Amino acid sequence: MQEPEFRAVDPRRRFLLWFAPPLAVFVAGLVVLLVTGHVTGPFRSTTVVRVMLASKREFFQDEQVKQILMARGYQVHVTPVGSRDLAESPDLDSYHFVFPSGHVANERVKARREGKHAVPFRPFFTPVVLATFREHAEALRRAGAAVAHDNNAAPLFYDLDLDKFMALSEQRWSDLGLSNNNLVVAQSPDPCKAYSGAALVGFYAAALRDEPVQSLREAEELGLLVKPHIAAQGQAGEDMSPKFFVPEGRTHAVIAVMYEHQYIAYQLRREQPDRDRVLLYPTAQHQSTPELISFTPEGDRIGELMMNDPQLRRRAVELGFHPLGWSGETDQDFGRVITEHGLPQPPVGQAGRVPLPKAEFFERMLDVVGDCR
Structure with missing residues (x-):
């Protein structure tokens, strides 16, 4: 019979055979963390x-x-x-x-x-825009107040003539062929608190007067002309975008004043563009x-x-x-x-700018329009 063989195994080798694979993984992970800067986070x-x-x-x-x-x-x-x-x-x-x-x-x-x-x-800018739903934009187009910005079958951007839009303020959407009996108005945040709400005042003021006001008296007079258009929307709310982008957005506001970046960010989060929600760009734009x-x-x-x-x-x-x-x-x-992401270029900077008054005159106009003080 063959004699049994006995082998002496070095314990250090056994340890290395067990320890080497996880050590290699650890070292590779450590290198990645060092390169990205994450490993030093807790110590920084x-x-x-x-x-x-x-x-x-x-x-x-x-x-x-x-x-x-x-x-x-x-x-x-x-x-x-x-x-x-x-x-x-x-x-x-x-x-x-x-x-x-x-x-x-x-x-x-x-x-x-x-x-x-x-x-x-x-660091950046964003235009103030009016966001709405396609059927309302198309109703404004039929009424002569809006024009599609491109020839796409379902355009996302429209140019809005504020003079013609304001002329519709005493009409209802049902007068424009929609099953909605609310007035044709834009909903904005409180102009006393939010800049987008104040920008809407500036839009209307520019539509009513070609040149910015040059005195407090002129600011007050123009504010009184703008006030009915702001008051028609009822009680002003906060930021309009959270309500506009929910599924039941139409029940909150069919035209909401907001910033372009809020709409673009919403579209970029989606796999496919939402072609039901569109933007209206006033022919005289304002960039925040x-x-x-x-x-x-x-x-x-x-x-x-x-x-x-x-x-x-x-x-x-x-x-x-x-x-x-x-x-x-x-x-x-x-x-x-x-x-x-499949979105067209918006019409930014392709129209005139809203000539906002000097700060002190604009503040007085806002006070008159919004009963701020």
């Missing part, structure tokens, strides 16, 4: 930055934006408030930066910060160019990241904003991103 100091902002809160509340900023060492704590309330806030100086939506609030903030640290950044006004070095850093960081700028486009360069030039990424 995080700077909490406080911001008070208006309707562009979607940007800083976006989860991807939060992750990008966290990777850069910053956590932004958001306090949402209307632009006008922001500009008059008693604790304005306690924030690292603010982000109002319009020029009236911007100028008021700068005036309050005169002689103090106040560095402005303009919010200013990030920094009060501190930490606020400066956030502003610089928004102007320079490729990931943040790409995400801004995905959230529907038109990015701007340091000299105010428009970034071409917006058109490329939306066309990749």
Whole structure:
């Protein structure tokens, strides 16, 4: 019989045979985490930055934006408030930066910060638009107040003649062939609090008068002419977009004043474009160019990241904003991103601009229209 063989196994070799595969996986994962910057996250100091902002809160509340900023060492704590309330806030100086939506609030903030640290950044813009449903846009087209922007069988964008639209304000949708007995009016947020609501006042004022007002008396007189068109919508609400984009949106508002980025972001989230919801662009447009006004070095850093960081700028486009360069030039990424998602180019900058009055005159007009004070 053959003698049994005995082999002496080195315990170190047995250990390596067991340990080497998981060690290789661990090392590979560690390399990936180091490259992406995630592994150092728990050990990196995080700077909490406080911001008070208006309707562009979607940007800083976006989860991807939060992750990008966290990777850069910053956590932004958001306090949402209307632009006008922001500009008059008693604790304005306690924030690292603010982000109002319009020029009236911007100028008021700068005036309050005169002689103090106040560095402005303009990372993007978004037009103020009127969002509606296809059957209502087509009813306005038949009435001569709207024109499809392209020859598509189901266009997403229409040009709106505000003079003709305002002339329809005493008619009802049923007069235009729809089964809706409500007045033909646009619903907007409170013009005393929200910049999009104030922009609608500016639209109507521009339709009624070719040149901006030049005195408080003229502002009051024009405000009285605009007031019936704003009052016709009834009690003003908050941001109109959440209600407009729900399935029962028609029951809340068939024409809602909002920002273009809210509509574009909604469409980009979908697999296929929603061709039932469309935008009306007034023939005299107004572009909201919010200013990030920094009060501190930490606020400066956030502003610089928004102007320079490729990931943040790409995400801004995905959230529907038109990015701007340091000299105010428009970034071409917006058109490329939306066309990749099957959306046509919107008619931005292809018409005249609404000539808004100086801040003090516009504020007085808003007071008259909205009984703000």
